[in-house]
Amino acid sequence: VNALDLDRATIEExxxxxxxxxxxxxxxxxxELFTDDGxxxxxxxxxxxxxxxxxxxxxxxxxxxxxxxxxxxxxCWAQEPRSQVRHVIGNVRTVSAPDAGDAVVVRSNAVVVExxxxxxQILTTRNEHHLVVADGSIQIRRKRVxxxxxxFFIGNLTFLI
Amino acid sequence: xxxxDHHRPDLDLAALVExxxxxxxxxxxxxxxEVEMDRIFSTTxxxxxxxxxxxxxxxxxxxxIGRAPVIVTRAEDGAIHVLYNRCxxxxxxxxxxxxxxxSYFRCAYHGWTFRNDGSLIxxxxxxxxxxxxxxxxxxxxxxPRVDVYRGFIFASMAAEGPSLVEHLGNAREFIDFxxxxxxxxxxxxxxxxxxxxxPFNWKxxxxxxxxxxxxxxxxxxxxxxIPAMSQVQFAKGQSxxxxxxxxxxxxxxxxxxxxxELMGLVSGFGPGADEYRRRLLERVGEDRFAExxxxxxxxxxxxxxxxxxxxxxxxRVVFPRAVDYTEIExxxxxxxxxPPEYNEARLRAHEGFYxxxxxxxxxxxxxxxxxxxxxxxxxxxxxxxxxxRFREREEADGRRVGHVTDEVPxxxxxxxWRRSMVGQA
Numbered sequence: 001v002n003a004l005d006l007d008r009a010t011i012e013e014x015x016x017x018x019x020x021x022x023x024x025x026x027x028x029x030x031x032e033l034f035t036d037d038g039x040x041x042x043x044x045x046x047x048x049x050x051x052x053x054x055x056x057x058x059x060x061x062x063x064x065x066x067x068x069x070x071x072x073x074x075x076c077w078a079q080e081p082r083s084q085v086r087h088v089i090g091n092v093r094t095v096s097a098p099d100a101g102d103a104v105v106v107r108s109n110a111v112v113v114e115x116x117x118x119x120x121q122i123l124t125t126r127n128e129h130h131l132v133v134a135d136g137s138i139q140i141r142r143k144r145v146x147x148x149x150x151x152f153f154i155g156n157l158t159f160l161i
Numbered sequence: 162x163x164x165x166d167h168h169r170p171d172l173d174l175a176a177l178v179e180x181x182x183x184x185x186x187x188x189x190x191x192x193x194x195e196v197e198m199d200r201i202f203s204t205t206x207x208x209x210x211x212x213x214x215x216x217x218x219x220x221x222x223x224x225x226i227g228r229a230p231v232i233v234t235r236a237e238d239g240a241i242h243v244l245y246n247r248c249x250x251x252x253x254x255x256x257x258x259x260x261x262x263x264s265y266f267r268c269a270y271h272g273w274t275f276r277n278d279g280s281l282i283x284x285x286x287x288x289x290x291x292x293x294x295x296x297x298x299x300x301x302x303x304x305p306r307v308d309v310y311r312g313f314i315f316a317s318m319a320a321e322g323p324s325l326v327e328h329l330g331n332a333r334e335f336i337d338f339x340x341x342x343x344x345x346x347x348x349x350x351x352x353x354x355x356x357x358x359x360p361f362n363w364k365x366x367x368x369x370x371x372x373x374x375x376x377x378x379x380x381x382x383x384x385x386x387i388p389a390m391s392q393v394q395f396a397k398g399q400s401x402x403x404x405x406x407x408x409x410x411x412x413x414x415x416x417x418x419x420x421x422e423l424m425g426l427v428s429g430f431g432p433g434a435d436e437y438r439r440r441l442l443e444r445v446g447e448d449r450f451a452e453x454x455x456x457x458x459x460x461x462x463x464x465x466x467x468x469x470x471x472x473x474x475x476x477r478v479v480f481p482r483a484v485d486y487t488e489i490e491x492x493x494x495x496x497x498x499x500p501p502e503y504n505e506a507r508l509r510a511h512e513g514f515y516x517x518x519x520x521x522x523x524x525x526x527x528x529x530x531x532x533x534x535x536x537x538x539x540x541x542x543x544x545x546x547x548x549x550r551f552r553e554r555e556e557a558d559g560r561r562v563g564h565v566t567d568e569v570p571x572x573x574x575x576x577x578w579r580r581s582m583v584g585q586a
Contacts, residue, residue, distance in 0.1 A: 042518065046353035051505045053353035054493045057518045058509060066386060070520055075382025078523035117530075151259075153358035153488040155526055157517040 003104040003133045011106055012092050014131065014138045019087035019110070022160045027068045030160065034140045035132060040064050041144045042161065045151035056150070056157060071158065083116045083159035089127075103130040103141050112161055123161060124148035172196075175583045178575045181547035185536050187578075188362040188544075194484035201467050201581045202227025206308070206315040206328045208469040208478060209233050209243055211350040211492070213312060219262040219277060225480060226318060231304060232256045233314060234277040237264065241309065243316040244279045245302035255301065266301070275301050311340045312347055313476075331407035331560060335463045338456040339471055341449070342428075344440035344498030350476060352508060355491035355516035359526045361533035363468065363481035364574070366489060369525055370470040370477065371412040371462050371570035373404065374548065379528055383520045389423060402565030404549075410466025410577025412570025419565070421455030427510075428457050433503030440498055464570060466577050474507045475515060485533070491515055546571045 021030040034040070040059045047053035059067060070076050088111045097105040105128060112123040130142035145161050172192050177184040187193055207226045214222050215235040222233045223246060230246035232255075246254045248268040255266040255275060265282060267274045272285035279301035284290055306317040308325035313336065315325050322328075329336070340348055359366075369375065376384070402416035417424075429438055442450045463471040470477040480488040493511045495504040514521040536544075549567025556562060563569040 044353045044355060044516070050508070051501065054355060054508050054516070055353075055512055056355070056516055058512055063513065066520070069386065070382060073382050075385070076524065077379065077527040080527070151356065153356045154517050155358050155360075156523045158523045 001133050001136070003102060003131050003138070006104055006131070006133070006138070008092065008094065010138075011094065011104070011131065012089075015089055015092060015106070015108060015127075015129065018140070019089055023085050023087055025082070027071055027160065031064060031068045033138075034061060034064060034143075035134065036061055038064070038140055039142045041142065042157075043144070043146060043150065048146075056147075071160070076158070078156050078158040081116060083114045083156075085159055085161075086113045087111075088113075097130075100130050103132045105130055114159055116156070121154070125161065175579070178579045178582075181550055181572065182543045182545050183575055185542055185544060188364065188536060189484065191484045194362075194481070196582060197481065198227045201578070202318070202481075204317065204319040204322060205467060205581065206306075206317045206325050207467070208313055208465070208476075209316050210314045211312050211348065211476065212241070212309060212314060213347065213349040213351060213497075214260065215241065217262060219264050220260070221256065221263065221277065222260045223256055223258065224478075226304065226316060227481070229318070230254055231316070232266070232301075233316075236276070236278040240278070241307055241314055242278050243304035243307050243314075244275075245304065247302060248273055249275075249281065249299040249301060250284070273299075279303050311336055328409055329465065330409050330411065331558075332409075332411040332413075332463060332465050335407075335413060335456075335461055336465075336471065338453060338461060339494070341445060342441070342453050342457055343496035344437065344444055345496075346444070347497040348476075349495040349497050350492045352493055352495055352504075355475075355493075356489065357517045357522070357526065358482075358486065358488045359529045361485055361487065361529050363479050363487040364578075365529050365532060366479045366487060367464055367468065367470070367574055368571045369529070370472060371404070371414050371464045372568075373400065373402065373414050373416065373462075374566040374568070375525075375528070377566070379524050380521050383514065383524075389426075400565045404563050404565050404567050404569040406561035406569050406573030406576070408559055408573075410574050410580075412464040412573045414462040414565055414570065415460075416462075416565055417455050417460045420458075420460040424456075424458045424460045425451075425454040428454050431503070431506045433500030433506070437496070437499045437503045464574065466574065467581075473515065474511050546575070 018033055038061050040057060042056040044054050044056050050058050071079055089108050091109040093107055095105050095107055108127045110125045110127060112125060114121045126146045128144040129140055131138050132141050174196065177187050209224050209226065209231065210222045210233040215233065218235055218237050218239060220235045224231060224233065232244045232246050234242045234244060236242055246256050248255050248270060250273050251270055253268055253270040255268045263277065265274055265276055274282045276282060281296050281299045304316045304318055305320040308315055310325055310329055340346055401418045405413040405415060407413055445453065459473050468479040474493050476492040476494060478490045482488055493508055512519060516522060546568040549563040549569060553561050553563040553569055561569055
């Protein structure tokens with residue numbers, strides 16, 4: 001199956017399943033959704049060329065593995081106690097992207113609610129997934145998350161979004 | 162422990178800071194915060210922007226000095242001005258954007274318009290002001306003193322006082338190391354900002370930014386995943402670095418004898434590094450080159466009183482917003498004249514540890530939260546800053562030096578805090 005042939009229902013099912021892995025705290029399984037050259041990217045406010053502007057997160061696969069290890073360790077004070085997260089995903093559609101090669105480019109919006117220490121934080125995101133099909137399963141080559149709140153003075157974004 | 166009534170009718174500022182401990186009211190009492198705004202942020206030199214953020218005539222940036230909103234501008238003649246962002250008529254802010262380019266600012270309330278040097282171009286419907294109206298008296302307020310050190314723009318709301326060079330004093334040498342690491346001798350702050358906040362007093366960040374003691378514990382998990390760190394003394398609790406009271410409230414962690422060699426290796430590693438080193442060597446010569454390399458990155462952490470930190474590749478600014486709420490901006494720097502891929506690698510290294518999703522900084526914020534909670538205990542009035550008291554030495558030039566994990570920089574901060582707040586050391 002070519003990723004470009006995936007229908008929207010299949011893509012939506014994948015995005016929902018991906019979000020469930022984060023929401024359920026199954027970070028190891030979430031990590032396995034990424035290709036070896038996968039990138040998880042959350043731009044900071046100000047500019048979206050990662051060569052020119054700092055990002056909140058710009059993880060290649062190795063950095064993402066280190067991030068997941070850290071989140072699961074017991075020496076990560078920013079996650080003691082741990083964040084609880086729920087994703088609500090909508091506005092899912094594919095867009096044409098000539099530069100994406102064999103990946104289908106999927107845009108979606110999400111409301112991500114995080115609770116920790118009796119406080120609720122609401123993040124409003126626009127996501128761009130580059131999805132490929134490898135070994136019969138859908139994988140993420142790139143996940144970009146643009147936060148509406150990127151220029152806010154947010155305290156703790158150590159949980160996965 | 163004696164439980165006492167925390168309610169104090171009188172505020173005795175002089176009694177709040179002793180040589181080796183700080184009363185919790187320093188962090189908790191809203192009246193202390195008010196006095197800080199008045200006696201520290203309204204008098205001393207405060208960092209407001211970097212010249213690289215305002216390269217062209219008309220460029221501006223908005224920020225705050227203490228509570229006061231200000232606009233930092235580069236006027237048509239190239240001069241830097243720091244103006245109060247307050248219409249001279251009925252007080253509305255005249256500039257809304259974090260940065261931009263404009264030769265004038267127009268107040269939306271009644272249309273008064275000002276040049277970017279602050280002068281009033283005109284009051285609208287001017288017949289309402291009669292012939293005695295003196296336009297020159299109605300410019301935007303001007304922060305009276307502005308000076309620049311190696312691109313760092315500072316402003317002082319006091320017309321009189323020590324010069325910027327006097328204020329920076331011994332800190333200049335360490336600002337120089339950061340700038341001299343650039344092949345063109347200048348830092349560039351145009352690569353975005355990390356922002357975060359925490360629900361407690363601003364001074365905790367100033368203490369923590371030059372605290373090498375906590376790194377061994379708060380950041381233990383992060384360091385344990387960097388193989389090279391296990392090779393340096395720093396990570397083994399056997400550091401040979403020093404912490405320094407530079408005078409005027411400025412503090413330094415000098416880990417060059419621990420990390421210098423590693424930092425030298427790191428700076429020569431990765432994309433563009435060979436070309437970067439060739440360009441730098443050509444400008445500064447071999448001796449200074451070696452000195453700069455071993456002084457780069459986390460080998461030196463500098464705090465500049467009252468609210469500026471130079472850590473890693475970043476310029477960090479601490480904004481006190483309320484007695485129990487603080488906002489922070491991190492500006493990762495580029496090295497002017499370094500290859501783009503080398504500067505890009507600086508961003509990636511910075512993101513690994515710093516920022517709201519980094520592997521280190523958010524852990525500090527969690528600890529700040531725990532400090533805030535613990536400090537509510539009544540009767541336990543003092544925060545201890547005595548570590549290394551017995552082994553601190555004073556050098557001929559007045560610097561006080563201790564072990565890198567000692568609380569020398571924290572004591573330096575509060576010595577100046579006390580001097581500013583009550584007029585005595």
